[in-house]
Amino acid sequence: MNLYGIRALYLSELSRMWRTLFQSIASPVISTSLYFIVFGAAIGSRMQEIDGVSYGAFIIPGLIMLMLLNESISNASFGIYMPKFTGTIYEVLSAPLSPVEIVVGYVGAAATKSVLLGILILLTARLFVDYEILHPVWMFGFLVLTAVTFSLFGFIIGVWADGFEKLQIVPMMIVTPLAFLGGSFYSISMLPPMWQTITLFNPVVYLISGFRWSFYGVADVHIGVSLGMTLVFLTICLAIVWVIFRTGYKLKP
């Protein structure tokens, strides 16, 4: 195993975050704060409690998930897309690194950033609303699992994309709508029965539900189902990444 190689790739990717500190950290924190001000403080004060949780506190897990999904995807997709775009990928491909090591370097760095960001948003939320975390270990587990899964997803998008437009399109056109409709701002039990059924086809529902359970012990779907669905999505992403390296798809002609 090329441990020095993984370390070098991982640290180099993380250093990109420090270079673009404002873009990487400040902007998601600012936009989350805006959500809290608008939905938590302004509108939330006029909303009734959901499942015994104040509205401001209720939206925290969903908001963190929303940011986590977007940031994981954009960090990881950018991380692999840029070297492809500028040509510096030659060095990683010519290095004695196995596909697993390359993925650990890129995806690990992207997931690390997302987890740090999730924690930062959690701390920011504290400035606006009071909340408690019933199952902190589960909470952290979900945070890491989701960050890794969606960083892998981002890696796939970054390999697939052959232009900046494609890089943006999946997070913007698919992930954000799914996160908004997946119960970031409401409990799906508040929806009419038909929409509840339709919503269950949205994979993000399971992520948010599980994550919210770790905070407040209430969930739209059973925690086991949430965990299972997250793992299924992780497995699908791993399989696609395996195929990418197996075939050299868009990485190695």
Place this chain on the structure above:
Amino acid sequence: MEPVISVKGLNKTYSSGFQALKHIDLTIHRGEIFALLGPNGAGKTTLISIICGIVNASQGEVTVAGYDIVRDYRKARSTIGLVPQELTSNMFDTVLATVHLSRGLFGKAPDKAHIERVLRELSLWNKRNDKIMNLSGGMKRRVLIAKALAHEPDVLFLDEPTAGVDVELRRDMWNMVRRLREQGVTIILTTHYIEEAEEMADRIGVINRGEIVLVEDKAALMRKLGTKQLSIQLQEPLTQLPASLAKYGVQLVQDGHAVVYTFDAQCEHTGLADLLRALGEEGLEVKDLHSSQSSLEDIFVGLVHDEVRPETSAGAQLDIQSGGRA
């Protein structure tokens, strides 16, 4: 001589259907400087990219330092350093950071002393904290070389290292390549500057349209370069070569309008005077004289532009004889 790279039956067809390499067989010896010459699009970069693991081969086998580049890719790649043709590096990184990254990627423990040595040798030490985006083109090229040398490779690929580089840097680079060779590093450089191959290489290979058309010692090539030809245009055509001329080994060409005499220009006794005397004795009137010398460039141009003749070493030999630059 011990082979360090062995390429056998290598084919590469890209998904577009373009066949970039056609059955390449090539052996690179340990410690030599090998120049791979070829026009743009000949397959030089594809060949290097396959050996380095950036492009998948369609067929064939490659070993580096005895390790198969697919089965033992870790060991094979650890021994290789690659300086790519394009000036590609992370523009926002500092020189020092990017060179350290390269060493790490190749699985070597950090070694500040080695990195400092490499950077000093390439006159980059003063620029070590500069961002790459702020460097000149020549300096960026040096950074790429430093990155390739960061993990102390045994084999160094330089893909068109002096393309668009000023004279001073070119000299510096040639000196660096020689120093590396003295340290036992095998160097494979691709170029389309013939002058570079003449200056640097121990052996020269010519690749065209995905095929190796010639591999030869530079010294042997240079010996051929020492061969000159004297073409003698005759006033009246000859139907047959007189015996007195035939003994000099001259050949009748152009339907008898000219005779060609091949001689070693470096030889003390070229035989020119005798031949001219013999011509006079035969009563042949000379219309014009023209002497020519083959250069590597002639060989190269002849090889890569001749589409009809089968591209073999024998063909190359022919070309050396017939090539002409006054």
